[in-house]
Amino acid sequence: MFSYLKVKEHPKLFLAMTGLSYAEFHQLLPHFQYAWNQYVTQHYVDRDDRQRQYGAGRSESTLVTLEDKLLFILYYVKVYPLQEILAFEFGMVQSTANEWIQILSEVLKKALDHGGYLPERDPKQLETVLASEAESMYGIDGTERPRQRPRDPEKQKHYYSGKKKRTRSRISLLAASIKIWQRTTPVKVGVNAILTGSLRACSPQAKCKLP
Numbered sequence: 001m002f003s004y005l006k007v008k009e010h011p012k013l014f015l016a017m018t019g020l021s022y023a024e025f026h027q028l029l030p031h032f033q034y035a036w037n038q039y040v041t042q043h044y045v046d047r048d049d050r051q052r053q054y055g056a057g058r059s060e061s062t063l064v065t066l067e068d069k070l071l072f073i074l075y076y077v078k079v080y081p082l083q084e085i086l087a088f089e090f091g092m093v094q095s096t097a098n099e100w101i102q103i104l105s106e107v108l109k110k111a112l113d114h115g116g117y118l119p120e121r122d123p124k125q126l127e128t129v130l131a132s133e134a135e136s137m138y139g140i141d142g143t144e145r146p147r148q149r150p151r152d153p154e155k156q157k158h159y160y161s162g163k164k165k166r167t168r169s170r171i172s173l174l175a176a177s178i179k180i181w182q183r184t185t186p187v188k189v190g191v192n193a194i195l196t197g198s199l200r201a202c203s204p205q206a207k208c209k210l211p
Helices: 009-019 022-045 066-080 083-089 094-115 121-129 152-161
Strands: 140-146 166-176 200-202
Touching: 009 022, 009 066, 022 066, 022 094, 066 083, 066 094, 083 094
Parallel strands: none
Antiparallel strands: 140 166, 166 200
């Protein structure tokens, strides 16, 4: 059965399960503690129909420590095992694992937001966010998207790559004066979301220029 006390003794396993090193895990832990306290206060302590003091009833029998809770949810989002397998690995039934997933997913999101690790989702705020980040490099990438085969022979030649039977539009993604960035803090959660909302898609017909 997995637990924080067992897994922390194996750094490679710890990294494989969570995507974080021991140091990065403990850098995230205070933010997770803050988000967990907020969740408990909102859903238990300040609940209108509460008849007794929080903590006076039956104590938790699974994921007792905060470290176990964070290990559980990081392992779930990193590896994404079946809930039956997840439950077996952490010594609980599937229904309990599902409940913890619902609760701790919300807590983890708030923890990442509190620590400043979530990527910016509002395009209007990108300029402000990028101004505070260290410049790394500019990136150009490409992809293809299936499209309906044109009837015009000349247009067919334009879209035909010579290698594939399906007709596709070639799309170039240009980081137009947008820095590809990585937070200077060690925690890398969410850093692979490289501001896709700020990239422009350019078809072969359009001439894409960096401003």
